[in-house]
């Protein structure tokens with residue numbers, strides 16, 4: 240688990256980007272961080288791979304403070320994906336994917352093999368291996384970006400708006416592909432987005448930030464929809480949250496009814512609606528009473544095993560006869576129908592189960608439920624989501640500190656750390672490495688980067704080699720922060736190697 244403990248970041252110009260953030264990121268799950276522009280999402284993400292150092296508080300990974308670990312060690316275990324994939328335009332797809340293995344000194348054949356396997360894993364044709372990024376669609380570039388981040392099999396994936404540069408249809412496909420991939424690889428993922436729909440669709444856990452870098456609420460998608468902590472969250476998750484929360488209730492709980500079914504339209508009953516199926520028993524349309532011999536469009540259907548109440552409700556709303564047609568997964572064969580009343584009964588039952596699960600788990604606590612932060616109602620997790628065993632800190636993110644997040648906090652060494660201690664020219668934040676708050680592009684451009692889109696991954700990956708020649712492993716102790724920054728600084732010119 241990665242844990243933010245009262246983390247704050249105040250940049251040297253006084254901007255408080257993140258304020259007293261306490262958040263637990265469970266291993267093997269997707270945590271999405273969402274919020275309006277400028278609320279501190281990217282800053283939060285970049286503190287995890289130490290491209291930005293917190294001004295206050297600390298971040299731990301499996302109880303070990305990040306600051307006690309070398310950037311090399313950290314970043315080798317973290318893949319990094321940004322908008323548009325962050326690909327090197329002058330490198331082929333296969334060479335882009337092999338960037339990190341190459342930096343880690345893998346042999347050419349091993350790197351090539353791994354890169355091609357990853358091409359398969361992200362659903363790209365091997366014929367695209369020798370293309371350049373500009374010869375790919377936006378969606379394909381994003382897939383390569385994901386493959387590139389996965390190349391060295393990292394434990395953690397940091398993803399900054401990875402799917403935002405493509406149209407909504409491709410975006411939906413990428414999200415589906417990504418969820419499927421995650422089911423297989425179970426990485427610990429932090430994904431930044433400004434799109435609440437995306438956050439809710441992808442996140443096992445969703446953290447909503449408000450402008451000023453405060454955590455507004457963290458919880459499962461369903462908790463956020465059902466119990467928004469305050470008007471800001473309520474407004475952010477949207478007015479149709481009740482409807483959208485149906486996406487977290489399985490349709491498998493619905494009792495299916497039957498209707499007359501025919502293969503031959505001419506055999507349809509004149510009395511009531513008749514469902515027409517094809518030779519494989521897959522529904523194709525309805526014959527309505529009074530319209531013999533004519534098939535009317537089916538509307539949408541729902542999967543009776545993995546579908547949700549939202550799918551079922553949509554199917555009922557699009558049905559010409561007010562009946563949602565359920566189909567068997569895989570074959571698409573007709574399974575049964577449900578009416579609006581049955582779906583609403585399913586909604587009531589789901590709510591009752593939720594209340595029950597809260598009642599029988601007093602340790603989850605009314606406080607956590609009221610604050611809307613505790614992952615207390617895990618038993619009602621969405622299909623495909625398993626939230627058990629998580630806990631989350633209180634939502635009151637602003638307690639005990641000033642507006643700049645400069646409240647003094649003890650660090651792991653027992654020393655006091657505050658934002659002012661990292662003033663303009665002080666070591667940890669004052670260093671102009673391109674890793675930190677000097678502005679992502681300015682530093683990198685200063686070292687002749689030819690690929691502006693790739694700036695962040697360059698910074699992330701540069702440390703993989705920069706620290707490599709810095710001698711034996713020497714964790715950056717908190718008491719030696721200034722020194723700890725030096726190896727990266729000193730070797731910044733070498734970063735140009737990375738981009739050749």
Ligand SMILES: Nc1ncnc2c1ncn2[C@@H]1O[C@H](COP(=O)(O)OP(=O)(O)OP(=O)(O)O)[C@@H](O)[C@H]1O
Nearest residue numbers: 250254256275276277278279280281282676677678
């Ligand atoms: N290097 C920096 N120096 C000073 N202020 C900065 C720096 N980087 C970011 N900020 C400020 O910190 C705040 C948070 O920025 P951040 O990029 O983390 O927000 P964000 O939520 O990711 O925004 P967006 O969704 O627009 O990308 C903003 O007010 C931003 O202007």
